[in-house]
Amino acid sequence: MFTLTGFQGSIFDELSLYPDKVSAGEAWRLLTANLVHFGWAHSLMNVAALVLCTLAFFTDVSLKKFSLLLLWCGASVGLGIYLFNPEYSPYAGLSGAIHGLIVAGLLQTRAYPVWIRVVALVLVTAKLVQENSAGYEATDLQQLIPAAVAVESHLYGAIAGIVFVGGNWLIIRLKRKL
Numbered sequence: 001m002f003t004l005t006g007f008q009g010s011i012f013d014e015l016s017l018y019p020d021k022v023s024a025g026e027a028w029r030l031l032t033a034n035l036v037h038f039g040w041a042h043s044l045m046n047v048a049a050l051v052l053c054t055l056a057f058f059t060d061v062s063l064k065k066f067s068l069l070l071l072w073c074g075a076s077v078g079l080g081i082y083l084f085n086p087e088y089s090p091y092a093g094l095s096g097a098i099h100g101l102i103v104a105g106l107l108q109t110r111a112y113p114v115w116i117r118v119v120a121l122v123l124v125t126a127k128l129v130q131e132n133s134a135g136y137e138a139t140d141l142q143q144l145i146p147a148a149v150a151v152e153s154h155l156y157g158a159i160a161g162i163v164f165v166g167g168n169w170l171i172i173r174l175k176r177k178l
Contacts, residue, residue: 077160108165
């Protein structure tokens with residue numbers, strides 16, 4: 001991600017999510033938009049959050065499962081932005097997928113007591129409700145990122161995390177019955 005941030009011009013334009021270009025067949029943008037950012041501050045915030053989230057929840061998860069979760073959340077966020085928020089053109093960043101990792105991590109980790117995980121899920125839910133409420137402005141972040149903060153991406157990522165954990169739970173249950 002840091003390498004891609006250094007090449008803001010053409011690489012950003014080739015990888016970020018422009019809904020009209022996705023409609024024209026460039027579907028890879030639904031996923032690659034997670035790899036590019038609106039400058040160094042945006043990239044540093046997302047990398048720091050990814051590292052902290054990974055250390056907090058995924059040190060005992062297989063690389064395959066973690067990779068699938070990250071890809072699922074990234075693609076789900078891209079699809080959500082494409083379908084419901086085409087006004088974010090271009091869309092770039094990893095924060096939506098990170099919200100998916102956080103929710104999935106809280107739902108499936110056994111590293112923390114249940115009460116801590118429940119409190120954390122309530123706080124994440126409250127954050128999502130607040131930032132998706134009418135009149136919310138991400139003023140502090142807006143000063144660091146030269147683009148509108150796509151708070152809807154956080155909601156799409158969180159939903160993707162829930163769906164992934166639910167699907168994983170279902171697969172485990174079905175395998176036990178076989």
